[in-house]
Structure formats: C-alpha cells, structure tokens
Amino acid sequence: MIDLYYWPTPNGHKVTLFLEEAGLEYRIHPVNIGTGDQFKPEFLAISPNNKMPAIVDPTPAGGGAPLSVFESGAILLYLAEKTGKFLSSDPRERVETLEWLFWQMAGLGPMSGQMGHFNVYAPEKLPYAIERYGNEVTRLHGVMDKRLAEHEWLAGSAYSIADMASYPWIGAYDKLPPDFAAFPNLQRWHQAIAARPATQRAYALRQQVNPDAGKPLSEEERKHLFGKR
Structure with a gap:
C-alpha cells in the first residue's frame, strides 16, 4: 500500500489521478498546508522542499527499506515505472x-x-x-x-x-x-x-480531505502558504 502525503491542490490531484487509474491501494496522510503541516520535521524528512505531495512506498522494486519520493512529476514517473502503466515502453x-x-x-x-x-x-x-x-x-x-x-x-x-x-x-x-x-x-x-471514473473518484477526495476547500483564506493560512521563508 502506498502512503500518500496529500492535500487537494492541482499537484496533489496528479497523484490521486494515477493511483485511482492504476487501481493501487493507498492510504492518505493529509498535509494541511494552511496550518503548516508541510513544515513539520516528519514531513520534511520525506519532502525536504516542504511541498506536497510525497509518497512512501513500503515495497519498492528490489526490496529493501521503504522508499520516499517527493515532487509530483517524479512521483508520477516512479509509479508508472513501478506498475508498467501509463508510460509506454516504446x-x-x-x-x-x-x-x-x-x-x-x-x-x-x-x-x-x-x-x-x-x-x-x-x-x-x-x-x-x-x-x-x-x-x-x-x-x-x-x-x-x-x-x-x-x-x-x-x-x-x-x-x-x-x-x-x-x-x-x-x-x-x-x-x-x-x-x-x-x-x-x-x-x-x-x-x-x-x-473518466478514476478522475471523478480522485476529485471526490477534495471535500473528504478538506471540507473548507474554496473558502477565503484566513490570515493564518496566508502566513503558512505565502509568508514563511
């Protein structure tokens, strides 16, 4: 099962689109970027650029310790190579x-x-x-x-x-x-x-994970999103 560190943003949706299309089992760990979860040490350990999404694959190819991947493009490429789906071998x-x-x-x-x-x-x-x-x-x-x-x-x-x-x-x-x-x-x-049904399933997560999606940002949320250096 893939551990997905996620918040329903465009970059977050990229990964849920793949996971739903590929039928991979995954578990969501919400990273509330409005309250500063992206700056917590445990998240920075797998995503040093303090951005989500990130994943941890407990069963990477070749075995060994769990493998973490950050950056949405890298995650898509990793999952495509892992599953052999949505990336041609030609x-x-x-x-x-x-x-x-x-x-x-x-x-x-x-x-x-x-x-x-x-x-x-x-x-x-x-x-x-x-x-x-x-x-x-x-x-x-x-x-x-x-x-x-x-x-x-x-x-x-x-x-x-x-x-x-x-x-x-x-x-x-x-x-x-x-x-x-x-x-x-x-x-x-x-x-x-x-x-596509997988797209609809992926986007349904938005309200499940962040029921406040679409509301105006609070000052605290602005601070975490745009004010930290």
Whole structure:
C-alpha cells in the first residue's frame, strides 16, 4: 500500500489521478498546508522542499527499506515505472510522454500557479504580473490546443502520466476559467478526462480531505502558504 502525503491542490490531484487509474491501494496522510503541516520535521524528512505531495512506498522494486519520493512529476514517473502503466515502453512514445510531463512541470504548472497567485491571492493587484502570467498561460494553452488537434492525448494515442500532470492545472482557479472557445481541442481533451471514473473518484477526495476547500483564506493560512521563508 502506498502512503500518500496529500492535500487537494492541482499537484496533489496528479497523484490521486494515477493511483485511482492504476487501481493501487493507498492510504492518505493529509498535509494541511494552511496550518503548516508541510513544515513539520516528519514531513520534511520525506519532502525536504516542504511541498506536497510525497509518497512512501513500503515495497519498492528490489526490496529493501521503504522508499520516499517527493515532487509530483517524479512521483508520477516512479509509479508508472513501478506498475508498467501509463508510460509506454516504446522508446519514441516514452520520450514523447516525458517531454510533455517535463513541459508541464517546468511551464504549465508554475505559470498557472503564478497567474492564480497574482489574480486571486496577492494582497495588491499588480497589473504587470497579472498580464505577464495571464498571457503566458494563454500561450501554453495554445501549445496544448495545437498538439491536441493532431493527437488524442498529449503523448499521442494513449492516456498517460503527461495528461494526468496537466489536467489539474487547466481551470485550477474558478475565477480564471480557460478560454475553451479559443481552444476547442483543449476543451475536448479536458472533458474526456473529467468524464473518466478514476478522475471523478480522485476529485471526490477534495471535500473528504478538506471540507473548507474554496473558502477565503484566513490570515493564518496566508502566513503558512505565502509568508514563511
């Protein structure tokens, strides 16, 4: 059974999407990032960058001591290799999957997060930052739309960890919906993933783990999320 250190954020959803799709047994350990759980020594022992998600696999390949993995992209890659699912063994298809996985990790996720921060959470509105990150996210959506005009999924003909990594960051903020009218291929892809039973099970965890999801942040939550160094 995989031990999952989780909070229902876009990066957290990536891992539950995989676990539900693969049918792996897992146990959730909530990491309430609004109360500072991510800074506790026991969590830092497995995730030194004080970010969730993280996992601990008690039965890694080859045996030995339990293995911890942090960073959502690394977790997806680890689980795909462990199970042999959602990552092709064909060299060309594998490379395409990894390209789009790392594209998400380096671009779509960070840029969408900054867009959300400056539009939703920042204490003052900074027009330059709002325009900068909004324009970049729109550009990235265009990159996806062009790719998806030619392929069913990001990595080609098969649903993969690249799709699981990107999906939670499309429409991650209710106040900032994606422009699906401009990107119909992105909309088709997004709707297809949303309709998958595993996706619905993964997102149902949001209210179970964090019943206060969607409420305005308190000052304490802001301190833990944005104020610590």
